[in-house]
Amino acid sequence: MSFFLAIVLLSLNVGKFGGAIKPVVTFTPNWRNILYYDDVTLTCDVPSTVPEEPRTYHWYKDKRLIPGDQQNLHIIGSSVGRDRGDYQCQTIGGDISDPVFLDVIYNELILQRPPSAIYEGDPLTLRCHHRRLYDVINTKFYKDDQEIKSSESDSTFHIPNITRSQSGRYKCTKRIHLYDRTNVVELSDESFISVKEIFSTPEIKVTPSRVIRGDEMTVRCDTRLDPLRGGTELHFAFYRDGRTMRGYNVSDTYRVPSSQLEDSGNYTCEVRTASQTVRKMSDGLYIQIHDYMIMQNIIRLVISGFVLSAAVCFTYFHNKW
Incomplete structure (x- = not known):
């Protein structure tokens, strides 16, 4: 058992500190295009979740290994032909970064x-x-x-x-x-x-699609976050007929444990980033809470009406013949 546990822990560590590590190349000054005589420093930023320890870095330009084993790569007095291209970096045992293009212009x-x-x-x-x-x-x-x-x-x-x-x-x-x-x-x-677009305009969705009084109702504020900004924290708020039903929260769902007729109304939701720099409101969705007893009575009335109509028709044609 202890051997199996050791293997599991080792595999988790490899997943955490191996292929899951994806550094990011940043520029100082932070420009993608520079003039042919400018200096620029490229930095291989590794996620802070990785324990701090001495690292060896590999640098690539246009997918070819170039000299440099430090976190920073200095380009001094850049030239168009030599320095223009896609740059990537990698740490030992880690994943390679996405390419970042440096445009050197004459x-x-x-x-x-x-x-x-x-x-x-x-x-x-x-x-x-x-x-x-x-x-x-x-x-x-x-x-x-x-x-x-x-x-x-x-x-x-x-x-x-x-x-x-x-x-x-x-x-x-x-x-x-x-x-x-x-x-x-x-x-x-x-x-x-x-x-x-960092995230799409939200859409209100309700489960179940037909809500009967007493049912648990789940209202969801559905939006799609751009994968490249997957770490962005979103907050969700829910409204009924313009009144706040739940203030901003990290959960994209609003639950009513036992829905009642008064829970019927026009529902909307709003999504915003944690920094509040972007916010978007959904279109409204009218949710009707149905009363099962009323529905049963309506069904009974419809059936009774059908039976009565059939009886009247039968009596009419029977007497006629």
């Missing part, structure tokens, strides 16, 4: 964006980045050709909690002095920002 100015996917509720910062040699006169940002910011000193544009409606084509322009400060030119770059 240009005078770029609109920089974060390397990871952008979801509703996320903060978003864009940066209008130029070569160090130039003096900037003015920086402007546009969304779908509409100016949204103009500044003489600030090269960034920030959205605290982005929404899906803010997806679109973003552009920045800079008026700069060239080397001799006598010539002024305007440079520009643009990028399409697509904001992903």
Whole structure:
């Protein structure tokens, strides 16, 4: 028995500290696109659930092993051909990270964006980045050709909690002095920002589909969380005819142990992230609680009416013949 238990514990440890470990590659500064002379540091972030211990790291570029065995990989004075590509990292006995693309661009100015996917509720910062040699006169940002910011000193544009409606084509322009400060030119770059849905609009579902008075009724607030944001904590609230039946809770179900006629009504639910940056309301679903005795009486009346009609018809035709 002790040998079997040891095998089980060993397999659990392998699952926990082996293939289940999936690090994440992050950039400092946190941009997916850089100019060809920029420096950048890549970090292999390992989930905090793994015990702290000395680790050896492997780094990959475009699925090929590259030099480096530390948690950080420094790229200094990057070049387009050498450093542009997909980066991944791995610890000994752990899983390999998802690839993160570093775009090294040979240009005078770029609109920089974060390397990871952008979801509703996320903060978003864009940066209008130029070569160090130039003096900037003015920086402007546009969304779908509409100016949204103009500044003489600030090269960034920030959205605290982005929404899906803010997806679109973003552009920045800079008026700069060239080397001799006598010539002024305007440079520009643009990028399409697509904001992903972190969870779907909820839908009210009830079990059983036909609720009889006295039944246990379960109302569920059904939504789908994006797998890449599977660790996001959601909170659920339930309403009947606009009145709160249960405040925000991590459970997506609302139960009525013994439903009564007064539990009938129009039910809705609302889902929000724990940070309260994203919230969505379901459409209403009218739930009717049926009274079994009333149903029985109705059935009896229908049957009695049918029997009476049959008797009248039989008597009528019998007398006629």
